[in-house]
Amino acid sequence: MATVPTTPKSRGASSQPATRPRRRDDTRLALLFILPATIGLVVFYFWPLVRGIGLSFTSWDLLTSAEFVGLDNYRRMIDDPVFWNAVRVTLLYVVINIGVQTVVALVIAVLMQRLSNSTVLRSVVLAPYLVSNVVAALVFLWILDYQLGIGNQALEWLGTDRIPFLTDETWVIPTIALINVWRHMGYTALLLFAGLQTIPHTMYEAARVDGASELRMFFRITLPLLRPILGLVLIISVIGSFQVFDTVSVTTNGGPVDSSRVLQLYIYDNAFGQFDFGYASALSVALLLILIAVTFLQYRATRAGQTDLN
Amino acid sequence: MANPTAPAEHHAETAAVDAAPPGTPPPGTPPARRRRLSPGRIFAWVVLVALLLITIFPFYWMLRTALSSNDALYANSSSPLPVDFSWGGFERVFGLQSTEEAIAQGGSGASIDFWRYLMNSVVVATCITVCQVFFSAMAAYAFSRLRWRGRDLVFSLFLLSLMVPMIFTLLPNFVLVRELGLIDSLLGIMLPSLFMTPFAIFFLRQFFMNISTEVEEAVLIDGAGKIRVFFNLIIPMSAGPIATISILTYITAWNDYLWPLMVSYTDESRVLTVALGTFKSQAPQTGPDWAGLMAATLVAALPMIILFMAFARRIVNSIGFSGIK
Known part of the structure; x- marks a missing residue:
C-alpha cells in the first residue's frame, strides 16, 4: 500500500532536545x-x-x-433448508450478476478506449450509478411488468411470448441480477477504463505496425495487461454483489415462494420479521465467512494486484 | 494545482492499487488515432451506441410515464410519448390533490408527504457529508503531516476496517442505536456514518501527503500553529479532492436504503429511498399507480442528476482506482 514518509520512531515527546523546534513531535x-x-x-x-x-x-x-x-x-442453520436455499440463490445471483456485468463493462471500457475519450460519453455511462437501487428496481418493475411493461411489449413485437420476469421462479434471479447490471455496469466500465489508461499506447502502435488486428490486440495486449486491475475490480464487485438486498426487497421481497430470498434478505427477515437477533447474527457470520473465503480464493486465482507490465 | 482533477486521478490511482507499476505513464490523452471509418469501427460505434441507449432508456421511460395519466397507461402502455399528458403523478407525490381526486386518478389516496421525505434526505445526506469529510480530513492530516509515535500502527488499524463489510456491522449497529434511544430519528440514521469512512481517510491522505513541505515550513515560520496550517493551508489547497470526496459521499448517503429502513418507522425519520418503498407497497386494489410511482422515483433521483450535471467532469475523472470502495 501507500508509503508513509519515514519517521524516526525512537523519538519520544519527553526526550526532545531543547534545540529542536517544538513542532517535531505532534502527539x-x-x-x-x-x-x-x-x-x-x-x-x-x-x-x-x-x-x-x-x-x-x-x-x-x-x-x-x-x-x-x-x-x-449454528446447528439450526445447518438444518435450515431456507438458509441453504438462500445460499444457493445468492450464489446464482452473484454468478449471473458478476459474469454479465464484467463482460459488458469490459466491452464498454474497451470501446471507449478505442473510440472516444469524451467526458460526455463517460457521464452518460455513469448515469445509472447515481440513482439509488430502489429507483432502479422500481423503474424495471414497471418496464418488465407482465401486462403493461414496455419490455414485454417489445417481446411481443419481436414475436416471442411475454415473460413473467419478476413473478416466475426461474426468471426472478436472472432478472434481478440484470437490473443490477444496468445500475453498475457503467461504474465498473469507468474503473476498467481508468485501468486501460495505464497500458502504454506504444504497445498498440507496435502491434499495429506488425499488422495485428483489433481482436488480436485485445487478447494479446489489453486483456493480459488489464488482469491485475480486472482482478481487483472483480473482488470489489463480488463483495458488493453478495450483499444484494435493496433490489430484491423492493421488487419481489423474496418471492415467489423463496426463489429470490437472498441471504441478506433472510437475515433481515429473521432480525426484523421474527425478532430473532441471535439467529440473524449467526447468519451474518456465515455470510462474512463466505465473503472471506470467496475473496481469498479470488485473490489467489486472479493474482490481483500483481502486474505483468514490467 | 491549476487543474486539480488531473493530478487527483493519478495520485489516487497509484495510492489505492499496488498494481500500478512505478513507471506507469500518467493517464493522458492518447496519441491521435486514425479517424478512418472502417467497417469494424462502425460496428464498434453501433455496439457502443446500443449500450448507451440501454443506459438511457429507463430514464426516459420514467419521465414519459410520470407525465402520463395513470388510467391512460393501462389502455396504451407502449406509446413512446406520454399518454394523455398530465401532471397528476407529480401532484399526488407532493400531496397537491385531494384524496378523492387522487383515488379517481389511480392513486392510493394515502397521504404521502414527499416534501418531508425530501427534507429528511437532504438533512441526512448533508450532515453525513459535512461531518464525515471534515473528520476524515482531520484524521488524514494527522496521518500525513503530523509526526507522532504509533502513527503507522494506528493507520494500519484503519486500513483493517476497510475489510469489514457493511453488512456485518448493520445488526450490531442497530442494537447500539436502539440502546442510545435513537431509533426512528434522523440522528440515528446518520450516526454510524458521521465520523469517518476508511476510504475517505485514505483518499484525502494521498493528497495531503503531496502538498509541498516548503509551503508549510514558510507558514510555520510565520508563527502559525499546525492547526492553522490545517485550516488555512491544507484544506484550501485540497479543495478539489475534498469536493470530489464530498460529492461521492453525498451520493452514497442519498442512495442508502437498508440502514434507514432498519432505523426509521414513521414519517419522522423516513428518507426518500425508504418512502419510495412504502409508496410502492401502498398500491391500490385496482393496480399500481405507475404514473405516481414514476413521478416519485424521478423526484428521488432528480437531485442526484442535477448534482451530477453540475460536477460531471469531476465525478467522472475521480473514478479511477480511487473509486474502489
Missing part, C-alpha cells in the same frame, strides 16, 4: 485530530464486529435479555 495534536475518526472506527466498525459474533451465540428477541445458547444457532 497531542495528532490525538486530537484522530479522535472523531477513532470513535467512528471503534464504535461503529470494531465493536459491532465483536458484538455481532457474540450475538450469534445467543438467543435474543430484543425485548428480554439475551440468553447464551452456545452453538444452537
Whole structure:
C-alpha cells in the first residue's frame, strides 16, 4: 500500500532536545485530530464486529435479555433448508450478476478506449450509478411488468411470448441480477477504463505496425495487461454483489415462494420479521465467512494486484 | 494545482492499487488515432451506441410515464410519448390533490408527504457529508503531516476496517442505536456514518501527503500553529479532492436504503429511498399507480442528476482506482 514518509520512531515527546523546534513531535495534536475518526472506527466498525459474533451465540428477541445458547444457532442453520436455499440463490445471483456485468463493462471500457475519450460519453455511462437501487428496481418493475411493461411489449413485437420476469421462479434471479447490471455496469466500465489508461499506447502502435488486428490486440495486449486491475475490480464487485438486498426487497421481497430470498434478505427477515437477533447474527457470520473465503480464493486465482507490465 | 482533477486521478490511482507499476505513464490523452471509418469501427460505434441507449432508456421511460395519466397507461402502455399528458403523478407525490381526486386518478389516496421525505434526505445526506469529510480530513492530516509515535500502527488499524463489510456491522449497529434511544430519528440514521469512512481517510491522505513541505515550513515560520496550517493551508489547497470526496459521499448517503429502513418507522425519520418503498407497497386494489410511482422515483433521483450535471467532469475523472470502495 501507500508509503508513509519515514519517521524516526525512537523519538519520544519527553526526550526532545531543547534545540529542536517544538513542532517535531505532534502527539497531542495528532490525538486530537484522530479522535472523531477513532470513535467512528471503534464504535461503529470494531465493536459491532465483536458484538455481532457474540450475538450469534445467543438467543435474543430484543425485548428480554439475551440468553447464551452456545452453538444452537449454528446447528439450526445447518438444518435450515431456507438458509441453504438462500445460499444457493445468492450464489446464482452473484454468478449471473458478476459474469454479465464484467463482460459488458469490459466491452464498454474497451470501446471507449478505442473510440472516444469524451467526458460526455463517460457521464452518460455513469448515469445509472447515481440513482439509488430502489429507483432502479422500481423503474424495471414497471418496464418488465407482465401486462403493461414496455419490455414485454417489445417481446411481443419481436414475436416471442411475454415473460413473467419478476413473478416466475426461474426468471426472478436472472432478472434481478440484470437490473443490477444496468445500475453498475457503467461504474465498473469507468474503473476498467481508468485501468486501460495505464497500458502504454506504444504497445498498440507496435502491434499495429506488425499488422495485428483489433481482436488480436485485445487478447494479446489489453486483456493480459488489464488482469491485475480486472482482478481487483472483480473482488470489489463480488463483495458488493453478495450483499444484494435493496433490489430484491423492493421488487419481489423474496418471492415467489423463496426463489429470490437472498441471504441478506433472510437475515433481515429473521432480525426484523421474527425478532430473532441471535439467529440473524449467526447468519451474518456465515455470510462474512463466505465473503472471506470467496475473496481469498479470488485473490489467489486472479493474482490481483500483481502486474505483468514490467 | 491549476487543474486539480488531473493530478487527483493519478495520485489516487497509484495510492489505492499496488498494481500500478512505478513507471506507469500518467493517464493522458492518447496519441491521435486514425479517424478512418472502417467497417469494424462502425460496428464498434453501433455496439457502443446500443449500450448507451440501454443506459438511457429507463430514464426516459420514467419521465414519459410520470407525465402520463395513470388510467391512460393501462389502455396504451407502449406509446413512446406520454399518454394523455398530465401532471397528476407529480401532484399526488407532493400531496397537491385531494384524496378523492387522487383515488379517481389511480392513486392510493394515502397521504404521502414527499416534501418531508425530501427534507429528511437532504438533512441526512448533508450532515453525513459535512461531518464525515471534515473528520476524515482531520484524521488524514494527522496521518500525513503530523509526526507522532504509533502513527503507522494506528493507520494500519484503519486500513483493517476497510475489510469489514457493511453488512456485518448493520445488526450490531442497530442494537447500539436502539440502546442510545435513537431509533426512528434522523440522528440515528446518520450516526454510524458521521465520523469517518476508511476510504475517505485514505483518499484525502494521498493528497495531503503531496502538498509541498516548503509551503508549510514558510507558514510555520510565520508563527502559525499546525492547526492553522490545517485550516488555512491544507484544506484550501485540497479543495478539489475534498469536493470530489464530498460529492461521492453525498451520493452514497442519498442512495442508502437498508440502514434507514432498519432505523426509521414513521414519517419522522423516513428518507426518500425508504418512502419510495412504502409508496410502492401502498398500491391500490385496482393496480399500481405507475404514473405516481414514476413521478416519485424521478423526484428521488432528480437531485442526484442535477448534482451530477453540475460536477460531471469531476465525478467522472475521480473514478479511477480511487473509486474502489
